Amino acid sequence: MTVFGRLLLLSLLFSSSICFAMEVPQSHRSKQAVLQAKTRLEPLLAAKEMQLGSAAFIRIFKQEKELELWLETDEGFELFKTWPIAKFSGRPGPKTKKGDHQAPEGFYFVPPHQLNPYSSYHLSFNLGYPNRYDRAHGYTGSYLMVHGNSVSIGCYAMTDPVIEEIWTLMDAAYRQGQPFIRVHVFPFRMTPANMQRHGGGRWHEFWENLQEGFEYFETKGIVPNVDVRGKRYVFE
Numbered sequence: 001m002t003v004f005g006r007l008l009l010l011s012l013l014f015s016s017s018i019c020f021a022m023e024v025p026q027s028h029r030s031k032q033a034v035l036q037a038k039t040r041l042e043p044l045l046a047a048k049e050m051q052l053g054s055a056a057f058i059r060i061f062k063q064e065k066e067l068e069l070w071l072e073t074d075e076g077f078e079l080f081k082t083w084p085i086a087k088f089s090g091r092p093g094p095k096t097k098k099g100d101h102q103a104p105e106g107f108y109f110v111p112p113h114q115l116n117p118y119s120s121y122h123l124s125f126n127l128g129y130p131n132r133y134d135r136a137h138g139y140t141g142s143y144l145m146v147h148g149n150s151v152s153i154g155c156y157a158m159t160d161p162v163i164e165e166i167w168t169l170m171d172a173a174y175r176q177g178q179p180f181i182r183v184h185v186f187p188f189r190m191t192p193a194n195m196q197r198h199g200g201g202r203w204h205e206f207w208e209n210l211q212e213g214f215e216y217f218e219t220k221g222i223v224p225n226v227d228v229r230g231k232r233y234v235f236e
Contacts (some may be wrong), residue, residue, distance in 0.1 A: 002162040019183070023112065024174045030117035030167065037161075049073070050080060053176040056169055057223050060085070060146075060156060062092055062103065063188035067146070069169055076221045083166070086150040087157040092187035093203045095129060098141040101154050104129040105187055105206075107213055107226040107233060111180040115170070122148030122160045123167045127183060132228040146183075182223055190214040209233050 019039070026202050038052070045052055055072040067083040070077040090102035104127055114126040124147030130139050145155040148163035158166065170181055190211040198207065209232055216224045216235045224235035 024171055024183070025113065025115050025117050026174075027117035030115075030123060030171070033123060033164040034168045034171060037164040041165055041168060044081065048078070048080065053172040054168070055176075055178045056173040056181050058166075059180060060183065060185040062088060062105070062186065063190055067158070067166070069166060077223060080169070081165075083158060083162045085156055086159050086162075087152040087156055090153045092198065094134075094139070094206065095141055095144065095154060096137070096139045100141075103152070103154055103156055103185075104134070104144050105185045105210065106131060106133055107210075108183045108185065109180040109183075110170070110183055112174045115167070116145075116147075119145075119147055120148040120149075121145070121151070121157070123153075123163050124148070125167070125170065126156075127185070132133070133231070133233055136228060136231045162185060182226075182227075184217070186210055186214060 041052065050071050050073060053182050055077075057072075057077055058072040059068045059070070060066070061068075065088070067085055068082045069080050071080045072078075088103040090100070092105075093102060094105045095102040106129075108128045108131055110125050110128060114128060116124045116126065124145040127144050127146065129141060129144040141154070146158065146163070146166070147155055148158055148160040150157050150159055173181060186200065186208075187207060190207065195207065195211060198204075212224060213224060213233060213235050216222070226235050227236065
């Protein structure tokens with residue numbers, strides 16, 4: 001079974017407790033953005049033998065200021081493109097309370113209804129903060145986004161052309177039946193060298209937990225199902 005197939009199965013298994021609005025929101029602005037972005041994306045997709053509408057997976061790295069989008073192929077998830085993050089606020093470390101101006105770190109999922117085609121920041125999607133882990137730790141805050149307009153107070157801001165491309169790939173994946181898109185957010189690429197460089201501080205134990213999810217995908221090439229048990233992330 002493909003990774004997308006597992007995601008779909010999981011969504012069905014949990015449908016009794018979680019209801020996803022499968023209609024993809026759109027506006028005149030988002031429709032125009034998709035038309036424009038497709039002309040830029042289609043040659044890149046063809047060159048990599050990838051398809052618009054394939055299941056997507058996103059990783060964000062704060063320190064490197066990069067957002068990766070992976071698409072599912074017959075060989076599993078493969079990196080399609082990496083975009084620079086125009087701006088994020090705060091420093092390495094999770095968001096813990098409303099008004100701390102920190103951008104979140106952790107494992108999030110974005111169903112279609114979290115897209116905002118009417119955003120004040122061109123186009124945006126809500127990361128879903130606080131997630132179960134955040135709530136278990138008493139973290140507060142809301143409306144933490146990835147958006148355009150290159151400005152940020154606790155969000156991940158992209159340029160408008162970049163958010164248009166990301167939006168278009170997400171929109172197409174939803175329309176082909178992907179129930180949600182996983183977004184994994186890390187303070188940095190969680191290699192042993194980086195962990196040693198940033199070790200010993202307040203967030204070291206938290207980052208060790210994030211590293212488990214990072215290495216799961218790096219070593220297996222499979223996007224893990226992420227759960228929360230005992231106030232920790234667990235990966236299956």
